[in-house]
Amino acid sequence: MREFSQNHMILILQGLGWTMALTLAAMIFGGILGLLVAVLRSSPNRWVSLPSAVLIRLFQGIPLVVVIFMIYFGIARTGYNVSPFVACAVGLSLFAAAFLGEIWRGALLAIPRAQWESADSLGMTSFQMLRIAILPQALRLSAPATVGFLVQLVKATSVCSMVGFVELMRAGQMVNGTTFDSFRVFGIVAALYLLINLPMSFAAKRLEKLKL
């Protein structure tokens, strides 16, 4: 057993960095895919909306840890070697796409039909209607829910510790394994999660009050 030292703190902070990297990757790729899912899901054409409905149901219904295990261990069996980071980033992105897709689809539905008609009447293409008139409103409308989900996403990255990826949670476990100073170690880990999430929670609250 060793004393909790500066090196332990460095390990934990490195873990924090990887937690943030995972979150960022999932935000970017999950955000792009989620936007696509939301738009396609709103299509009146069944063959267009069906695949995104399936993706939403699938990745909302299966626990994230199972998805990551399937990617990490499943693909390893086919002979390809997937790094824990890639497996986790892909799993988290699909998870984020499903939830963000559903949030944004709801927001798209909440935009009055009159707004679509109004854009249509100005001679916009379908893509212009979405990009200029509808999506900006939908994204603003759903901003509190979006930021709220990001808080969930940060916490969800802790699942990656289960495939041995050294993010914040895993770093904490490792330090705890040598110091057995559990209360201090996980206290620090908890404080670091809060450090990222509290500002986002406050931002979400403020966004709720913002008018379109």
Added chain:
Amino acid sequence: MSLIELNAVTKSYGSHQVIYDATLSIAAGEVIALIGKSGSGKSTLLRCLNGLEQISGGSLRIAGTPISYEKAKLRALRRKVAIVFQGYNLFPHLTVEDNVALAPRVTGKASGTEALKLAHRYLERVGLADKFRAHPRDLSGGQQQRVAIARALAVQPEILLLDEVTAALDPELVGEVLTVLGELAEQGLTMVLVTHEIAFARRAANRIAFMHQGRLHEVGPAEATISQPRTAELQKFLSAVR
């Protein structure tokens, strides 16, 4: 040649027919006021004219071109026929000037600052030179409706459609919008407007088209049609709204 030609146009929603046998020619520069009871089909007929509603039968020609519901053709139509709605339907996330600059931008007629200059010109025309940077939510209903008119004018349409554009306004704000419409009529813009403002219709329109149960029941010169309605239904309608 007339700018708008309706020939035996019908419109049904499923088995529910709302427009029967509408035949009407509208010349360039003409102002037509559509009046009639609620549910008589005024909005539906108006929305057929820019393709927001698809006609079920008959024929419709705009500026000589038979209407087509193919996407690109519809967009071309919308550059000729602009519409203003009762509820303004401005884009709340855009400033007033950006709302108005949209049409020239999306159609590629003008871009960037040139589109803004155009927008400013139309906003001045509706008396809103001091509101370029405001957001719709900061404006009164009458001002918002004038922005909506400027936005439609920025399309540089040959025909302007207006669906009860004063109906949602407080009585004291109706005048400012009607003034703008009166000016547009004088400048020779072809307009089809659905309105409950009979006095305004009589003054500003060339012709009145009275709709009753989905039919163009009585059509004639504005002044004469209001002062001496020929059909019993129009007489009844006029005495009810007075």
